[in-house]
């Protein structure tokens with residue numbers, strides 16, 4: 001039993017990883033189309049201080065957007081802001097504190113953001129952690145689920161009115177959520193979301209990334225039902241050489257190094273699908289997509305399970321004490 005609960009998710013993650021690497025060996029990274037100028041439009045990028053989030057922030061700023069980097073390390077965030085400002089000569093980049101592992105911090109962030117009466121045209125749910133040993137968030141949720149998924153669930157819901165007010169038909173506001181190919185191996189254990197008897201960090205990460213896809217699809221259904229000028233898509237950046245892999249065990253770390261050099265995407269390449277989802281003209285009005293390498297792909301079968309989407313939504317509302325809409 002223990003073996004199955006711990007080894008199976010690990011094997012699934014490694015199997016998916018190998019598949020992605022073979023794909024990356026055979027395919028060039030996706031080249032972005034010409035993107036429109038987005039002067040005066042505002043974006044929030046969670047985890048925008050480094051890795052894929054940093055490159056996404058940098059690119060959106062270069063299109064003229066006002067970018068808010070939302071992160072939990074002030075010093076690193078301010079450094080990223082300075083770098084982007086110096087490089088682009090663009091002043092409208094800033095840092096705001098947000099700890100996604102704390103629902104209180106998420107609420108405070110939104111309160112502070114709303115107090116400024118800024119519009120919001122793009123929300124990039126990018127921050128995440130991977131393969132962390134068993135740990136809980138401040139609110140007692142398993143860390144991957146709580147931070148990667150639940151924090152973004154609350155953040156998005158609390159910002160939805162601003163997104164709605166900032167969008168218009170033909171110029172929808174956009175929610176871009178960074179998932180991962182590991183979601184294909186993910187299983188949602190609705191009864192064990194607060195932690196499992198047999199903890200698997202691989203299973204926990206995959207589950208959080210599946211939850212983000214289920215969330216994106218259900219959210220889009222609601223947005224369409226209400227006629228809100230907001231679209232929501234999930235993106236898969238591929239395997240990208242970032243600090244996300246810092247929790248790999250030592251031998252895996254060692255094996256990863258040469259492989260990463262040869263086959264991983266750079267953070268800028270990894271960011272391109274998120275940038276595409278955030279800015280491309282051809283995606284105007286399109287939502288509920290799973291984008292990989294700049295293309296609409298089919299996500300896992302369970303991610304389309306409407307009942308599961310609804311159950312997760314209801315449960316998430318209860319977990320973050322949000323009234324269901």
Ligand SMILES: NC(=O)c1ccc[n+]([C@@H]2O[C@H](COP(=O)([O-])OP(=O)(O)OC[C@H]3O[C@@H](n4cnc5c(N)ncnc54)[C@H](OP(=O)(O)O)[C@@H]3O)[C@@H](O)[C@H]2O)c1
Nearest residue numbers: 047051052072099100101126127128180239240242243244
């Ligand atoms: N790299 C890949 O191969 C890959 C593949 C598939 C999907 N992804 C996804 O891509 C996204 C970005 O990851 P990355 O590869 O760019 O890794 P990364 O360089 O480690 O970036 C993760 C970002 O999330 C932030 N973060 C972590 N905990 C946070 C918290 N409690 N509150 C707010 N922000 C927090 C980090 O900030 P601090 O470290 O400063 O706290 C960092 O800015 C993640 O969602 C990841 O799951 C990556």
Ligand SMILES: *[C@@H]1O[C@H](CO)[C@@H](O)[C@H](O)[C@H]1NC(C)=O
Nearest residue numbers: 286288289290296297298299
């Ligand atoms: C995107 O892909 C999904 C699943 O393959 C498909 O059902 C949907 O029609 C596609 N949408 C667009 C806009 O291409």
